[in-house]
Amino acid sequence: MHWLRFAALTLIATLMQYDLIDTVSVAGVSPDLLIIILAFFAIYANQRDAIIASFVIGIAHDIIQMPIGPEIISFTILGVGLNYLGTLLNLKKMSFQAGIIFIFGFATIIISNILSRLQGTVVFNDTPRVIFGTPFYSAIIGPFLFLPIAWIMKIKIHHKRRRR
Secondary structure, eight states: OOHHHHHHHHHHHHHIIIIIGGGGOBTTBOOOHHHHHHHHHHHHSOHHHHHHHHHHHHHHHHHHSSSSSHHHHHHHHHHHHHHHHHHHSOOOSHHHHHHHHHHHHHHHHHHHHHHHHHHTOOOSOOOHHHHHHHHHHHHHHHHHHHHHHHHHHTOOOOOOOOOO
């Protein structure tokens, strides 16, 4: 993996998530770019790279959403799980990717909320609009962002098909 490109992509996505993402919000719901990037690397990276990428993206998400800890744990667990699932199933179709992004977005919100409550700090917005809206919005735009992410990271995501 091109780690310098990964670092730049993660930094840009983190800054956009922190400051600029509200400009594309619909009804107070905005997409989660870091979930989209997590799903991309969990699907297309090898196991070692997916573990490292999931952990780093979790740190980036924790930096913009306090408290530190819950996002690192949830992103790493879900990223490694999705990478393993990708070895068993073909997750290259856009519909599967959208479903994965929705499930991951929903699961990270729930796991992070539970872990933050165990820490004694509750800072997450528990409204159903956020719990379901953010993963849904991310799932709609996520698969369309996979191609530019793959181009930036120089990862081939489409294979030539044989003619019959």
